[in-house]
Amino acid sequence: MTAFEQISQYLNERKSFVLEAGAGSGKTYTLIQTLNYLIQNKGEEIKKTNQKIVCITYTNVAKNEIIDRIEHNELVIVSTIHEFLWGSIKQYQKQLKFELCILNEINLAKDIAKGKDSKYIEKLEDRIDSINKVEYNDSTFNDFEKGLIQHDDVIEIAKMMYENYPLLTDIVSAKHPYIFVDEYQDTAEETVFCLIDCLLKRNSKKEVIGFYGDSHQKIYDYGIGDLEKYYTSRGGQIELVKKEENYRSSQSVVGLLNNFRKNIQQKPQKKIDGSVKFIYWANHPEKPKTKIREFNAEIAATKNQFYDTVVKKISELGWIFEGDTNAKVLVLANSRVAKRAGFSNLYSVFSTRFGQSTKERLLDRNHHLITYFVGSIDKKTSQERKIGLEHLINFWYTGNQNEVIRFIKKNGTILNGEFKHGHKKQIAEFLDTLSLNRKDWKIKEVYAFASSKGILSNKKFTEFIERLSIDPKDLTEEEKERQTKDKILYDAFMELSYTELQNFWKHVQNNTVFSTKHGTKGEEYTNVLTVIDDTEWVQEYNFKNFFNDTEEIPERKLRTRNLFYVECSRTIDNLIVLCLSDLDPAAIANVKTWFGRDNVIDVEEYLKN
Numbered sequence: 001m002t003a004f005e006q007i008s009q010y011l012n013e014r015k016s017f018v019l020e021a022g023a024g025s026g027k028t029y030t031l032i033q034t035l036n037y038l039i040q041n042k043g044e045e046i047k048k049t050n051q052k053i054v055c056i057t058y059t060n061v062a063k064n065e066i067i068d069r070i071e072h073n074e075l076v077i078v079s080t081i082h083e084f085l086w087g088s089i090k091q092y093q094k095q096l097k098f099e100l101c102i103l104n105e106i107n108l109a110k111d112i113a114k115g116k117d118s119k120y121i122e123k124l125e126d127r128i129d130s131i132n133k134v135e136y137n138d139s140t141f142n143d144f145e146k147g148l149i150q151h152d153d154v155i156e157i158a159k160m161m162y163e164n165y166p167l168l169t170d171i172v173s174a175k176h177p178y179i180f181v182d183e184y185q186d187t188a189e190e191t192v193f194c195l196i197d198c199l200l201k202r203n204s205k206k207e208v209i210g211f212y213g214d215s216h217q218k219i220y221d222y223g224i225g226d227l228e229k230y231y232t233s234r235g236g237q238i239e240l241v242k243k244e245e246n247y248r249s250s251q252s253v254v255g256l257l258n259n260f261r262k263n264i265q266q267k268p269q270k271k272i273d274g275s276v277k278f279i280y281w282a283n284h285p286e287k288p289k290t291k292i293r294e295f296n297a298e299i300a301a302t303k304n305q306f307y308d309t310v311v312k313k314i315s316e317l318g319w320i321f322e323g324d325t326n327a328k329v330l331v332l333a334n335s336r337v338a339k340r341a342g343f344s345n346l347y348s349v350f351s352t353r354f355g356q357s358t359k360e361r362l363l364d365r366n367h368h369l370i371t372y373f374v375g376s377i378d379k380k381t382s383q384e385r386k387i388g389l390e391h392l393i394n395f396w397y398t399g400n401q402n403e404v405i406r407f408i409k410k411n412g413t414i415l416n417g418e419f420k421h422g423h424k425k426q427i428a429e430f431l432d433t434l435s436l437n438r439k440d441w442k443i444k445e446v447y448a449f450a451s452s453k454g455i456l457s458n459k460k461f462t463e464f465i466e467r468l469s470i471d472p473k474d475l476t477e478e479e480k481e482r483q484t485k486d487k488i489l490y491d492a493f494m495e496l497s498y499t500e501l502q503n504f505w506k507h508v509q510n511n512t513v514f515s516t517k518h519g520t521k522g523e524e525y526t527n528v529l530t531v532i533d534d535t536e537w538v539q540e541y542n543f544k545n546f547f548n549d550t551e552e553i554p555e556r557k558l559r560t561r562n563l564f565y566v567e568c569s570r571t572i573d574n575l576i577v578l579c580l581s582d583l584d585p586a587a588i589a590n591v592k593t594w595f596g597r598d599n600v601i602d603v604e605e606y607l608k609n
Contacts, residue, residue, distance in 0.1 A: 003243035004033050010239055011038065011178075011208060016200055017239040018184065018211040018227050022257070022266045023569030024248025024524070028062075031055070031182060031212050032069045038178060039075055046177070052077045054176045056084050058183040066182075077176075081191055082151060085158040086136045088172050092161070095168075096134040099160045101125040103153065104144045121145055155190045162194040166202055173203035184213035186223040196230055200237055211238070216261060216565045218558075225558070248524050250274020253571045259594040261565060274573045278595045279310065282602035284582040296535045303580045306603050307531065310578055313607060319527050319574075328525035330515055330567050332536045334359060337515065342503035345496055353489040365508065368460040369493055372447070374505045387411060389434075389446070389456050390505045396431045404431070414454030430455055443501060444494035465490070528571040534581040543579070547587035578603070 001009075003019060007030070010017045021027035038046075038053055046053065053076045057063040066078050079087070089096060104124045111118030121127075124144060131147035142150040149157065161168055179195065181187055200209050215226035230236035246254045246266040254268040256276045281303075288295050311321065311329075319327040331337055338347035350362040361367040365376040375388030386407070395403040408427065409415050415423055430453045438446050450456045468487050472480050515523075532543050545551035546560040568575055583591075592600045 003241050004030055004037075006239075006241045007034055007210065008037055010210075010241075011042075014205070014208055015239050016196075016204075016207070016209045016237055017241050018230075019213070019241045019243055020264060021212065021214055021243035022246060022261070022264050023214065023217065023566070024246045025243045025266065026245065026247055027212055027214070027243065028065070028182070030243060031180060032066065034180065034210065035066075035070050035073075035076055039070070039073055042178075043075055046075055051175060051177055054079070054084060054179045056081050056179065056181045058186050062182060081181075081187065082136075082138075082154050085191070085194070086154050089158055089161045089168065090134075090136070092165075092168065093133050095161060095165060096157065097128045097131065097147075099157050099164070100134055100144060100147070100149070101128055102160065103156055119143075155188050159190040159194055162198040166198075169199045169202050172199060173207045177206060178208050178210075180210045180212065182212050184211035184227065185215050185218035185225055186213070186220060187211075188222055189224050192224045192227070196227075196237065204237060209238070215263070216562050219562050219566055221559075245269050249569065249571055250573050252276045253568065253573075253575055256575070256594055257565065257569055260561075272573060274571075274575075276568075276575045276577075276595050276599055277606075278577045278579065278591050278600045279603050279606050280579040280583055280588070280591075280600070281306065281581075281604075283604065284580075287582055303533065306580065306607075307578065309607050310576075310603065311529070314527075314529065314576065319529070326525075327527040327529065328515060328570070330528060330530040330570070332531075332533070332541065332563075334363060336531075336536070337507070341507045343500045343507065346493075346500040346504055349489060349492045349496065352492075353485055363508070368458065368464045369490070370504075372456070372458045372461045373443075373501050374508060387458075388505075389450055390502070392456065393431065393435055393438075396435065408455060411457065412455050413457050427455075438498045439502065441498050442494065443496050443498050446498045446501075447494070524570055524572055526572045527574045527576075528567070529576045529578060530567045532577060532579040532581055544581050544583055544587055547590050548584055549586070549590065 003021070007017060007019065011034070019027065019030060021030070035053065035055060055066055055076055055078045057066060057078060057080060060080065063078050063080060070076055070078075077084075101124045104120050108118050108120035108122065111120060121144065127145065131145075134147045134149060136154055137148050137150060142148055142153055179199075181195070184192075195209055200207055211227060215228075218225045227238060228234065230238045231240050232238065233240065242264050244264050244266050246257075247269045249257070249268065250270055250272040251268045252274040253276060254266050258265050285295075285299060311319075314327075315321060321327050321329070329340070331340070335344070335347055335351065338344045347358070347362065350367070351358045354361045362370060365371055365374060370376075371388065373389045375391050376385045378385050392404065392407050392411075395401075395407060404427065405415075414427070430449075434446070434449065434455075441449075464486070468483060468490060470483065472483065475483060534542060534544055540556065541560045541563065542551060542556055543560055543564065546557060546564065551557035551560070568577070577595075588600065
């Protein structure tokens, strides 16, 4: 019986289930099959009772894909988890206000225990009636005194509402007899609690919930990971369905995945043999017990040389790393991506200012300094917002004059809303000058030219600069500190060579061969070179201890295993793991059982042949 046939049976028996589907198994296809099956076989019944099927996705990109693939059928509500949870509780304002006060007290107590100033307030309940209504703003900021909650608050308050108000779960069940959750492994534990411990337990005869995902692809700290405690085999309420086909990878790659994954064994559907290799540094110097940072710095040049030479060799074997590429390089740290892709100084400037938030501010393009030059991503639709200077220059390069005029009309000041024939020559001269010279200019010179010529203005960018000139006497201590840090960021950013931004632009447009291992989940590449180095993110990952099975921190072991699984399973044909960590004999022995003895090679021997 196929996975879908099992799911069809459980739908007819009104049993909830989890589909455990390995990488490349066609999980999303099975989810679409499920939705179409219900539309065809239960559609009239669902219509008559004025009910809707719900499909919960992890991202807006996935949401839009599913909507397209079910041809926008109105019987199915496709939403993100935040949209679904907020939609189910937002009308119950009296209860929301009550729970908001409780959440405020919880958060306030946490801040006090940490000895930090808190944005939460004492006795919110005395002022809650002055709030017109509790509202969800799709951002990272909240203001409970104004009734504004953000992303994480929605999950917390929904959990409190679902737990404390059984009538709420009865209403949700009456409206939505079928709920499906995509990428279940990344779903917050609080959300799973809402759906299984509250909604399903109270309405098991009326509700069917299906979870689709892969426990081995949970690579972030948040998320439930697996649902094993809820399996019927363990006394729970959901049936386990396994989907073990692999339509993506070659036989060699699937064989490797099966060697270190035990809860499912995939069957390769491709006839391609492919290849897997594990290249390691056999003569890695012994790591000292002290001055580890200095030691790592000393051997960095040798590691880089190994990397460069391996890339050169496999390029000669047909791996293409430039132009129309067939290969991808996966590294762990964004700083490594930045270095290899040519924007390390830009990354360093933002990393100094934002630390752990560098990905959000720089790589996700959520800072005004970056948005001005390379645009951003719309949070709601996940679509490219083509509002950056590089978008304009790209329109010019490709001869799309209509888009050039539209862009400048909307984002510039030179036209004053009206395009005249005389503007054409003027704009052409400006854009030709920018196109030719920006590679030799600093960022401040490019900005001065573009803004002074009226090609591009950005209100938020201007406001950011204006805030830097506010007299510190008029600022609170917290505002002064932020202003000082922002001044340092702005000055350092403006002094950078504009080529750093050009290289960053290529990276965010996916025109480089480098990706972080985290950033590739769901993607696939013909040939993959994945680089392992245990000097990166040492608190979160330890590949040596994973390989030799000595990791004593369960969370780190799981995190490392899953990341290794994800990076290897992106491969269609050929995989090479270049391990620059210090490995002991036990680690090498395990790796040989996974990759095959002949496929585990010392880097120096590999480069000789």
